[in-house]
Amino acid sequence: MAEAALEIVDASAGYAGRMVLDAITLSARKGELTAIVGPNGHGKSTLLKAISGLVPVTSGEIRLGGSRIDRLRPDQIVERGVIQVPQGDLLFPAMTVHENLLMGAYANSGGLAERLDFVFALLPKLKERRNQTAGTLSGGERRMCGIGRGLMGGGEVLMLDEPSLGLAPIVIEHIYEVIFNLRREGRTILLVEENAVRIAEHADMIHLLDNGRIAWSGLGAELMARPEIVETYLGV
Amino acid sequence: MDVLIQIVASGLTLGAMYAVATIGLSLVYGSLNMLNMAHGAILTLGGYICYAVIVHAGLNPALALLAAAFVCALVGLLIYFSAALPLLRAENFETNIFIATIGIGSVIENLMLKGFGPYPIPQPLAVGGQVVIGNVHIPLQNVFILGVAIVLMVGVAILLQRTSAGRAIRATSMNREAAQLMGVRVGRVYAQVLALSGALAAVSGIMISSIATLTPVMGGDPMLKAFIICVVAGLGNVYGAVIAAIALGLLEAATQYVLGVRWSFATLLLLVILVLIWRPYGLFGKQQVVRL
Numbered sequence: 001m002a003e004a005a006l007e008i009v010d011a012s013a014g015y016a017g018r019m020v021l022d023a024i025t026l027s028a029r030k031g032e033l034t035a036i037v038g039p040n041g042h043g044k045s046t047l048l049k050a051i052s053g054l055v056p057v058t059s060g061e062i063r064l065g066g067s068r069i070d071r072l073r074p075d076q077i078v079e080r081g082v083i084q085v086p087q088g089d090l091l092f093p094a095m096t097v098h099e100n101l102l103m104g105a106y107a108n109s110g111g112l113a114e115r116l117d118f119v120f121a122l123l124p125k126l127k128e129r130r131n132q133t134a135g136t137l138s139g140g141e142r143r144m145c146g147i148g149r150g151l152m153g154g155g156e157v158l159m160l161d162e163p164s165l166g167l168a169p170i171v172i173e174h175i176y177e178v179i180f181n182l183r184r185e186g187r188t189i190l191l192v193e194e195n196a197v198r199i200a201e202h203a204d205m206i207h208l209l210d211n212g213r214i215a216w217s218g219l220g221a222e223l224m225a226r227p228e229i230v231e232t233y234l235g236v
Numbered sequence: 237m238d239v240l241i242q243i244v245a246s247g248l249t250l251g252a253m254y255a256v257a258t259i260g261l262s263l264v265y266g267s268l269n270m271l272n273m274a275h276g277a278i279l280t281l282g283g284y285i286c287y288a289v290i291v292h293a294g295l296n297p298a299l300a301l302l303a304a305a306f307v308c309a310l311v312g313l314l315i316y317f318s319a320a321l322p323l324l325r326a327e328n329f330e331t332n333i334f335i336a337t338i339g340i341g342s343v344i345e346n347l348m349l350k351g352f353g354p355y356p357i358p359q360p361l362a363v364g365g366q367v368v369i370g371n372v373h374i375p376l377q378n379v380f381i382l383g384v385a386i387v388l389m390v391g392v393a394i395l396l397q398r399t400s401a402g403r404a405i406r407a408t409s410m411n412r413e414a415a416q417l418m419g420v421r422v423g424r425v426y427a428q429v430l431a432l433s434g435a436l437a438a439v440s441g442i443m444i445s446s447i448a449t450l451t452p453v454m455g456g457d458p459m460l461k462a463f464i465i466c467v468v469a470g471l472g473n474v475y476g477a478v479i480a481a482i483a484l485g486l487l488e489a490a491t492q493y494v495l496g497v498r499w500s501f502a503t504l505l506l507l508v509i510l511v512l513i514w515r516p517y518g519l520f521g522k523q524q525v526v527r528l
Binding site (some may be wrong): 090 | 400403404406407410411413414415416417418419420421422
């Protein structure tokens with residue numbers, strides 16, 4: 001079994017006066033795809049925000065390669081190699097695609113040309129659109145740009161928050177093809193997804209988040225073999 | 237034709253001065269969502285520091301300009317650390333910082349009043365001579381102001397468009413959370429923006445005092461006009477602010493010539509009202525701008 005790249009140990013987190021995550025423990029192992037599934041509004045995005053330092057962790061620990069990162073600023077966490085592609089892309093709309101990609105490498109600009117080549121090879125549409133402002137891209141292109149920007153960070157752990165949200169099925173298929181290719185290349189990926197069926201086959205480990213707690217953990221095939229869990233928590 | 241040349245020359249000078257005064261204000265609003273009411277006082281401080289360095293320290297005017305920009309940049313940093321940073325962590329930042337900077341501006345004005353007195357003082361950083369186009373005599377000082385303003389605007393544009401620090405400033409103004417996820421230390425960006433705004437205000441203060449005079453309250457009028465330009469352009473839109481500043485400078489010069497000086501400010505305000513009825517978010521503003 002691969003060693004853990006990112007560990008969340010008994011971590012609680014939330015916003016002022018409202019706890020969202022309650023004593024979460026899970027890990028993302030090196031080179032594996034770890035998925036967080038669960039109903040909307042039960043803390044999946046908050047978990048990624050807590051890992052990125054955007055939401056304060058009130059108790060417990062978050063470790064990267066054995067070192068605590070839960071007291072660091074967001075920029076320091078990015079510098080350590082934890083990159084997040086947030087829900088809804090959060091691109092910089094008035095910047096070009098190229099500038100958005102450069103922003104992805106803001107904290108770590110070494111090997112910029114190679115990383116750009118890698119992103120353009122993986123997502124050729126971005127090369128065609130490189131001088132177009134991000135605000136004028138289609139939904140699928142925006143999502144590609146968000147993923148490309150995340151890859152420009154060259155981090156150790158890539159976190160993706162619902163990359164399929166609001167996209168047409170054919171675009172979703174392409175987005176997941178890119179993500180699964182990254183997994184095959186040995187990237188450590190922590191993926192938040194509402195639709196467990198979509199990723200069950202490819203995820204190395206799935207954690208079901210319900211009401212801010214881990215309700216179930218196991219392999220994708222195991223989850224699919226438990227229809228009562230899938231029906232109760234995921235409504236599939 | 238001579239009238240037109242005169243109006244364009246005066247309008248461009250006014251517009252250039254307004255643009256430099258407005259860029260800093262717009263950058264700060266775009267990044268922090270902060271209306272810096274001390275901007276006028278910082279602008280005046282820049283003028284006085286330039287005066288003091290030339291007259292009292294006997295130094296070169298170029299050094300005086302740099303010294304004024306440096307000190308006002310430090311004042312910008314002081315505002316960030318003493319007021320903006322603590323208030324950013326609390327609720328109602330926009331209202332609280334608005335009031336706090338009124339207080340800071342008042343303190344700076346009173347310090348200048350105590351230090352330099354209430355009487356108008358001529359700005360020694362002035363260029364003599366004139367350029368003649370047709371029958372129109374344009375003071376070299378106006379040409380100098382226009383030149384400095386163009387250099388500054390190009391410099392700011394290069395900073396924002398071509399450098400990593402500039403991209404971080406733009407990214408922060410578009411979406412703070414996304415900028416943080418890229419590794420931008422937004423607190424540092426805020427401090428840089430306030431320092432840059434302070435330095436630009438200083439240069440603007442020197443320009444304005446060089447064609448008028450130095451008084452402790454001279455910053456009020458240019459700050460008010462800078463706000464008007466910001467609103468017309470769309471708050472936080474730096475490039476729009478430059479275009480609006482030049483356009484309003486030309487309008488003001490034309491109004492002064494056609495209707496008289498006393499009508500220029502009223503015309504400006506009337507135009508603002510019309511623009512805001514037509515486009516409530518300003519000429520270059522967008523309804524869905526993400527504010528911090």
